Amino acid sequence: MTAFEKLRIQNLSGKYIAIGLDTDINKIPQHLKSLTNPVLEFNKLIIEATKDLAAAYKINFAFYEAEGKTGIENIEKTLSFIPSNILTIADGKRGDIGNTSEMYAKAIYDRLQFNSATLNPYMGEDSLKPFLNYKDKLNFILALTSNPGSNDFQKSEQKKGGFLYQSVIQKVIRWNTFKNCGIVFGATNPDELKSNIESFGDLPVLIPGIGAQGGDLEKITGILGKFKNINFLVNVSRGILYKNNSSEFALAAREELLKLNNLIKSYL
């Protein structure tokens, strides 16, 4: 099964949330900190409590690289807890010259066996190609991100018309020969989502920025609901992981996810 099909099945069964495992040792419950590997135990308990309700788990590499080789081992071990029908996303926003990107793609898709990755388009087509050559994977390319800095370049107007992020979307559609591309579109941009969604074609959309970053779930899913051909994932990280800081954190994460799933169903 391709990663795209996996996502489609999740969406068809009413699951739209990607849980971002941005696990920060300074933010996890105090009672876990005396364990040998608190981050891994935290991830394990979160996954156990949410795996029947989550569409995907997104692992942001920054949080693991900050822990050195233990962090890298924790990525591998965390992946082993995730059931195979759930999409796994390597959130590294990679992109480099061809022979280098090939190494990143090997690390993410061959060694770690992720289903999907986030990529940065700044260096253009040949920097993404090694990832796009994996036909069964799903490559989410940054279009319009959820942070304030998206104004600096992504929203710069092009001489030929449109904004830079719109040029990125148009190129991604052209690069999507194997139906293995998608885009990242931040939830903090509902107006832009509304005015651009018809240009997405059938590209799946990964939507970060709900929760801590202030994106409006109702607005965003209200817009997406009008386009039944579009598969999407709403990423929530801190809003689920750190909902409750007691020994009940995993249950609280589950309840938050359940609440979000129900909200999305009601908005769609």
Add this chain to the structure above:
Amino acid sequence: MTAFEKLRIQNLSGKYIAIGLDTDINKIPQHLKSLTNPVLEFNKLIIEATKDLAAAYKINFAFYEAEGKTGIENIEKTLSFIPSNILTIADGKRGDIGNTSEMYAKAIYDRLQFNSATLNPYMGEDSLKPFLNYKDKLNFILALTSNPGSNDFQKSEQKKGGFLYQSVIQKVIRWNTFKNCGIVFGATNPDELKSNIESFGDLPVLIPGIGAQGGDLEKITGILGKFKNINFLVNVSRGILYKNNSSEFALAAREELLKLNNLIKSYL
């Protein structure tokens, strides 16, 4: 001493080459492959043979991440072989939302203690800020890269005039409050270097693309030589590392570096 000062001293002593330790286990000499850790031994011998002539060593993370936790350990151990007066560059082209970039910055500057890093500007100011807050480090931000894909977005014309990469350079100048920013400008763009170099101010320039990628060292350094205020590094990776595949590889790397240093001196 700041990383900027370190670079300046290297340049003043006639050293301009950054050796890119893009160490690929498939490309190193056969006789090393039976060792426990061939990549580390290769790096050690290359550094020993070149450390009196190199201005910097650039470690491209992709090549190490492809080897999992051994790779991460190899980054740490490789750094321990590099004398403290030589600049160390973490080539990861990172960039993410604020709280995530902070983790990347911690990994690169606090944990691994690199002097310098390459960054991707697509996500804008707040995605780079956690790196820019390290006053003593040197942050090379991608402007115009050396690969064919630089045509896709970096060379797109802006409505307000100029190309995207020129907007990036202008922003980097504004972000350079602590004199800890530089730019990446690919050697495959000599015409663009010539027509833009006056706009760089005193930003240091990291120049990849010489050697395997076809950049012209004579043209590039001829242009740089006219602007004595500009500190720069020419990165060479494959052209030095794999000059010779026998047991003499380290000596061959040294001779190639010596040759390149002399060429640069003659062109400047």
